[in-house]
Amino acid sequence: MVNSRPVVIIGGGPAGLTAGYELMRHNVRSIVLEKANKVGGISRTETYKGYRFDIGGHRFFTKVSEVQEIWKDILSDDFIQAPRLSRIYYDGKFYDYPLSLFKTLKNLGPLSSTLILFSYLKAKLRRYLHPDLEAMTFEDWVIDCFGERLYRIFFKTYTEKVWGIPCNQIRADWAAQRIRNMSLKQAVLNALFGNQDAKSLIKKFDYPRLGPGMMWERCQELLETYGSPVHLNTEVVRVEREKKRVTKVIARRGDNTFELTGDHFINSMPISLLAHRLYPSPPDQVLAAAQGLNYRDFLIVSLIINRDHLFPDNWLYIHSPDFKVGRIQNFKNWSREMVPDASKTCLGMEYFCSQGDDLWEMSNGQLIELAAKEIVRLDLGVKPGDVEDGCVIRQRKAYPVYDSEYRQHLQVLQDYFTSFENLQTVGRNGMHRYNNQDHSMLTALLAARNILGEQHDIWNVNVERSYHENFTDQEWSKVKLQKTKNPGIYSQPLPSVQ
Structure with missing residues (x-):
């Protein structure tokens, strides 16, 4: 079976869905292919027995009005204002962050x-x-x-x-x-x-009342309503090309394999994986560069605690080397609607690991036991017996690693993929950049506008000045003006947003 759409989008995270949404607003239909069973990527919201939790925490804060408009268009009145409090926990004491x-x-x-x-x-x-x-x-x-x-x-x-x-x-x-x-x-x-110039000092932020996945699930609904389907549990197994032009993708859903042709293709799966899915294969140096990029995996142990209140923070950084947990999310402090029972608290114990290491290879039961012991030892108000239940979510390729060789490998891949006529790669993993969901949205927004006839160099987004709280609408207006005068050329890179 061969299907055809004007635009084929690989990946249903914030980048892929934003590209589809921007195209939809200009009456261009697309099709989104997502390997997972739900949209959102690492910005999705998972559920367990009615408890909702993030894969990490995701603030909705930006000074770029066009990103803000997309959020408001999609969720409207379903945002709440969450107070921001995060601290470092070290040697039994709390330290402000920053x-x-x-x-x-x-x-x-x-x-x-x-x-x-x-x-x-x-x-x-x-x-x-x-x-x-x-x-x-x-x-x-x-x-x-x-x-x-x-x-x-x-x-x-x-x-x-x-x-x-x-x-x-x-x-x-x-x-x-x-x-x-x-x-x-x-x-x-x-x-x-009281100098407030440092970037991490905002005191409150927008947050979907049912978690960040609410944003992307609503976006999925809108796309499908207007004729741009989102296929879940669908893996792209091959991307076919003729020289520097993509001709089709081969996708698999369950036991069924199908082909998709299109005029344009937008990719948000890991750029290293894209290189290995190309057919015919790219040159050896491109494959070697893809092999050289590394990623850090992540797992979260969500614990249901028989306490109505613990600490007031949205999240805590655990700096002590005596604990394996790296960060703790308190989802009730993000939104009370994340926790169905007001007498309980749901904590996300976050562990950074790599596939194959000791943490990753532990069973779910062992991880829940480890997390329960550590939360008691941390002396944050949880007593033995307070942990009632828990679940484990594992996330592959959560963080692109900036090791000593990543830059040279990424440059090879960037040079190769930007030479394609009808393929753009966007988002955190699509560009191997450790940035936030808003940055992913911005790269995808500009990629969609390239398809609509504008000229943007999306690889110049967020190269140097990468953090959103230093970036204002006035600066964004200057960049847009530069684009109008010199299409595709920016005198200064855009920052990321979170």
Whole structure:
């Protein structure tokens, strides 16, 4: 069976669905192929016995009005305002995130605080004496900003939990992208003068009342209503091409295999996987680059706790090396409708791992037992016997890894795929960029507009200034103006949104 649609979209996460939605608004039909049994990718909402939980937490906050308009168009009045509170939990004490100078020094005590100050001054002296010395790794970058002692207390352990590799093997790109504009000096200014320029300081954000999956399930409904079907449980097994033009995709759903032709193709599955699905195969150097890209997997143990209230945070970062859990979500604090029984609390114990390692290979029962023991040991108000039930969700390829060789591999893939006439690759995994769902939406929005006749270089979205809370509508307007004057060329890259 051969079907044909003007646009074939691979992947039903935020990127793929946003592309389909933008095309739908311009009366262009598409078809979306999603391997999983529900839409949303890692922005989906899972359910267990009526309890709803994210695959990680997903704030809805942006200063790019066009992204905001899509959210509001799709969900309308189903957003709530959630207060933002996230803290670091280290050595039995809470620390503000971003770090609050005075509270941090009080918790650490005078001796540790003095040593942190000297460590910071040492780092600044080193930078003064060697101004041309570039920070190449995450470790170098953070030490330059905070000093070595603060780095070892608040960055090293948690970061290595997330990535599973030493901090001196992670490129500085990731640090600059995720904690840009933060330093000990900035923390002092914040404490003394209330400076709010650092990006992570928003106090509230929009959130769908039933979780982020509500957004993408509603988007799916809209697409299907207007003639753009979304096929779940459908895996793309081959992408056929003639030279630099895609001609069809071969997809499999259950025991059935079918072909889809189209004029244009948008991809949001991992770019490394796309390379291996191409037929005829791409050149050897492209396949080698795809093989060289690495990913970090993730699993969440959702625990139902017989307590009506625990801590007030949306999420906690667990920095202690004595615990395997890296982050804890309190979904009741995101939206009360996530928890069907007001006398209970649902916690998401998040573990960063890789397929095949000890954590990943543990059975669901063992993981629930581990999570239950750790939440009691953390002394966050959960007592033995309070954990009533739990479930486990595993997520492959959750985080593109910024290791020492990723940039050169990605450049090979970028050069190759941008040479195709009718194929664009978008989103977090489609571009191997550790960015948020809003950034994925933005790349897909521009890809759809390319199909509609505009000219955008989507690979220039969010290269340098990558975090949304420093980015305003005024700046976005300048970029749009630049695009009008010089199609496809931007004088400065767009940032990510979360």
